[in-house]
Amino acid sequence: xxxxxxxxxxxxxxxxxxxxxxxxxxxxxxxxxxxxxxxxxxxxxxxxxxxxxxxxxxxxxxxxxxxxxxxxxxxxxxxxxxxxxxxxxxxxxxxxxxxxxxxxxxxxxxxxxxxxxx
Amino acid sequence: xxxxxxxxxxxxxxxxxxxxxxxxxxxxxxxxxxxxxxxxxxxxxxxxxxxxxxxxxxxxxxxxxxxxxxxxxxxxxxxxxxxxxxxxxxxxxxxxxxxxxxxxxxxxxxxxxxx
Numbered sequence: 001x002x003x004x005x006x007x008x009x010x011x012x013x014x015x016x017x018x019x020x021x022x023x024x025x026x027x028x029x030x031x032x033x034x035x036x037x038x039x040x041x042x043x044x045x046x047x048x049x050x051x052x053x054x055x056x057x058x059x060x061x062x063x064x065x066x067x068x069x070x071x072x073x074x075x076x077x078x079x080x081x082x083x084x085x086x087x088x089x090x091x092x093x094x095x096x097x098x099x100x101x102x103x104x105x106x107x108x109x110x111x112x113x114x115x116x117x118x
Numbered sequence: 119x120x121x122x123x124x125x126x127x128x129x130x131x132x133x134x135x136x137x138x139x140x141x142x143x144x145x146x147x148x149x150x151x152x153x154x155x156x157x158x159x160x161x162x163x164x165x166x167x168x169x170x171x172x173x174x175x176x177x178x179x180x181x182x183x184x185x186x187x188x189x190x191x192x193x194x195x196x197x198x199x200x201x202x203x204x205x206x207x208x209x210x211x212x213x214x215x216x217x218x219x220x221x222x223x224x225x226x227x228x229x230x231x232x233x
Contacts, residue, residue: 031219040127042209043223058220090163097151097219106153106165107211107221 006091008109013117019078021113023091030096032074033107034066037088050096059082081117089113120145120200120212122222130233131200139195139227141210150194153211158206200231
């Protein structure tokens with residue numbers, strides 16, 4: 001069974017701190033994603049990656065960066081945390097969807113990290 | 119750009135009855151995938167059902183079915199014989215068929231099943 005593991009369930013950080021959110025998947029998925037979830041706004045894509053060392057901006061990349069040094073690990077970095085980055089952060093992974101055998105490949109999510117910036 | 123609209127912020131249904139959760143989408147792509155996910159109060163996102171844009175039949179998975187109307191760009195989720203454990207937030211999502219297959223999500227519908 002696919003497992004996506006996020007390193008922390010809850011985090012409390014201070015404004016201005018550098019914050020690392022880690023995500024590891026064990027299914028050899030090519031794609032990895034970081035979303036943030038806020039009430040009434042659904043899930044919004046921050047960054048994604050379809051290969052090691054590859055990264056692409058999503059819809060709301062400002063204030064974030066990512067790192068993918070190994071296929072199984074995708075890290076989200078808040079360079080200088082701000083209170084408006086208080087949110088639930090969800091990591092997800094999937095197979096490469098340009099492979100026609102994988103067109104119906106869903107996202108597999110971690111349990112989320114609830115980050116509070118004070 | 120892709121857009122998903124879920125117009126029902128909250129829905130109530132009586133246990134054992136059927137319920138339809140609405141989803142409309144907008145895309146200029148010909149090839150795309152539509153997904154529904156469930157998020158219980160515990161927070162994990164669970165994949166429920168998939169419909170491909172070229173699929174001629176509506177998708178079904180157990181008590182879940184997808185009412186896919188391509189011309190109207192709608193992909194409504196139907197849950198039959200609702201159970202108390204169906205109480206959760208439900209998200210409709212669309213994925214394009216590029217390499218990374220970015221998914222765009224709607225704002226979600228909170229379903230409450232009443233005993």
